[in-house]
Amino acid sequence: MKCEVNLLAGLPQIKRNVAARLTAKTPENVAAAQQFGQAYFDGTRETGYGGYRYDGRWLPVARDIVAHFGLKPGDRVLDIGCAKGFLVKDLIAVCPGLEVFGLDVSEYALMHCDPEVVGRLHLGSAEKLPFPDNSFTAVLSINTLHNLNRDALLLALKEIQRLSDGHAYVQVDSYRNEEERKLFEDWVLTAKFHDYPEIWRAVFDEAGYTGDFYWTFV
Secondary structure (H helix, E strand, O other), rough: OOOOOOOOOOOOOOOHHHHHHHOOOHHHHHHHHHOOOOHHOOOOOOOOOOOOOOOOHHHHHHHHHHHHHHOOOOEEEEEEEEOHHHHHHHHHHOOOOOOEEEOOOOOOHHHHHHHHOOOOOOEEOOOOOOOOOOOOOOOEEEHHHHHHHHHHHHHHHHHHHHHOHHHHEEEEEOOOOOOHHHHHHHHOOOOOOOOHHHHHHHHHHOOOOOOOEEEEOO
């Protein structure tokens, strides 16, 4: 049964400079961000993260994920949208013996991954996951699925369900009122589908997704 739970509560809260992003939000910068390459991960804030580097911030999130799913050594976890593998690294650190793997569309991110996760990360897309049914104890997709259009998003949720039998967690971009929606639209570079939580829940139901979920608000 689906559960709304914030497994990213342990992340530090960062105040985003929405005005600066909006000023620099040119079609060229949006197009560069949507390539999910060097510009997005290690370019300027105008095209993405402005430098995506390991700093240990995912360790408390990893602990909460392990506790939430009751994970133990030998269990298999997949992180869809793993980027450079920082969460993969920290899940292994907080639960030694846990078998953690990642998947991402960005060849750049995988080629610049954390050295400790080399060989654990796969190049691929969320809507066609190259793994057998029920092959993971838990599947995660954090701040990734909203980068797909609606049809691809539905396929991705079905794939997550297929691999996890509902033992999963997804977090996606959303907003609770018109003010938050406006802030989000001023900020966003890569999301192709986003909506209010009640619409997201309807999408989850349409896809037959029975895992847990939460929202990212600007």
